Amino acid sequence: MKRFLLVLMFLLASGIVYCKTLYVEAPIDFPNTPVKVAIETLFLKTGAQYSFEVTDPPMSVYGNVTLYIRERQELDTVLALILKPKNLSFNVDASGIYHIKKKSNTPPVKIIAKQYSLTYITADEIANDENIKKLLTKNGVLTQGDGNEIIITNEPSVLQSFEKIIKIVDVPDHANKLEALKELLKVFYNLYFPKDVEKEETKKEQPMKYVEPPTSTFDTPIKIALESLFKDAKVSYVIDTPLDENMRTSDASIKKEDLTKKDGLEKALKRILEWKELTFSVDEKGVYHIQKKDTTSHKEIFIEPPIDFQDTPLKVSLESIFLNVAKFVIDVPDISEYGNVTMRITEKQEQKDVLTLILEPKGLTYWVDAIGVVHIIKKPVAPEKK
Numbered sequence: 001m002k003r004f005l006l007v008l009m010f011l012l013a014s015g016i017v018y019c020k021t022l023y024v025e026a027p028i029d030f031p032n033t034p035v036k037v038a039i040e041t042l043f044l045k046t047g048a049q050y051s052f053e054v055t056d057p058p059m060s061v062y063g064n065v066t067l068y069i070r071e072r073q074e075l076d077t078v079l080a081l082i083l084k085p086k087n088l089s090f091n092v093d094a095s096g097i098y099h100i101k102k103k104s105n106t107p108p109v110k111i112i113a114k115q116y117s118l119t120y121i122t123a124d125e126i127a128n129d130e131n132i133k134k135l136l137t138k139n140g141v142l143t144q145g146d147g148n149e150i151i152i153t154n155e156p157s158v159l160q161s162f163e164k165i166i167k168i169v170d171v172p173d174h175a176n177k178l179e180a181l182k183e184l185l186k187v188f189y190n191l192y193f194p195k196d197v198e199k200e201e202t203k204k205e206q207p208m209k210y211v212e213p214p215t216s217t218f219d220t221p222i223k224i225a226l227e228s229l230f231k232d233a234k235v236s237y238v239i240d241t242p243l244d245e246n247m248r249t250s251d252a253s254i255k256k257e258d259l260t261k262k263d264g265l266e267k268a269l270k271r272i273l274e275w276k277e278l279t280f281s282v283d284e285k286g287v288y289h290i291q292k293k294d295t296t297s298h299k300e301i302f303i304e305p306p307i308d309f310q311d312t313p314l315k316v317s318l319e320s321i322f323l324n325v326a327k328f329v330i331d332v333p334d335i336s337e338y339g340n341v342t343m344r345i346t347e348k349q350e351q352k353d354v355l356t357l358i359l360e361p362k363g364l365t366y367w368v369d370a371i372g373v374v375h376i377i378k379k380p381v382a383p384e385k386k
Contacts, residue, residue: 022075024074029068035064036062048098118150235286237290301351301352302348314338326351328366328373365379
């Protein structure tokens, strides 16, 4: 959503700058330190600008924090670890300034799909333009309908802005209007997202893997659609959950141009699975897993304090945080090679936050299978596209 808002600001001639990921160097050591002092120290170490927007009650009433971590961590990860137990949160604005505030109880934004019929401009011209598609938020999808139509799935505010863009370019002189818009967007991304532009250029240099699409995924048994898709993509897969024989796809046909892009398979899977309470993940071997959506993901699992690891073997640390909470499996050949863990936290924390804190610096991550078992794995490396 931030990127989309930045684009709109740019189109309105507002000033913005690019924000990069910041890291806090080890050791991170706060022995019974006032929360405000701890946060100020983090910002001092990283050079980030910040603003406290908590006045009633003042920051002084939020008490102290005891935290000791011996490995380099992302600033956002450590901030969340300190702020969440205090019912505080943060956000980063377009200029990279961190704003500390009370946790918002605003409900999540709804995602909706809407179809737009075009008169002068073709659906291909909009749907296949990478600069225009960058206006979508992270979970947004832009596809083509059966005729000269586009279907946009995103937040309502994004749809409203796309409607304005369509009104601008869907005119008799659409070629000039569209080119002007595309050039404007290119200037924007080159100025404010240079790293992303470099990534896109690198992608173009890499040979693409062309995949013949299945004949159709429209009104097809979902199991057949998935089998066909994975067969054409030549990747291994496992269906981890029983599929209802009566469950059929309601999506339009997957088009060849969708699958020939670097992330084409992932987008095609999202289109098929999105409304079926199904999802997918990719393990460290590049195997795709089809699973039920975790309907309990909104239930937060907490670890009671103290969380105290003093040069503790990684396996022992994991066993400790999973004890009586959830089942886990270590899918790494020799976990002892990943060293030990040293950290001390004296407040109740979400299990997922502590897991990230432990695994991230070691090049590890995790995924949850269809029955809720947590799998500890190496960070996946996407299969090379040939």
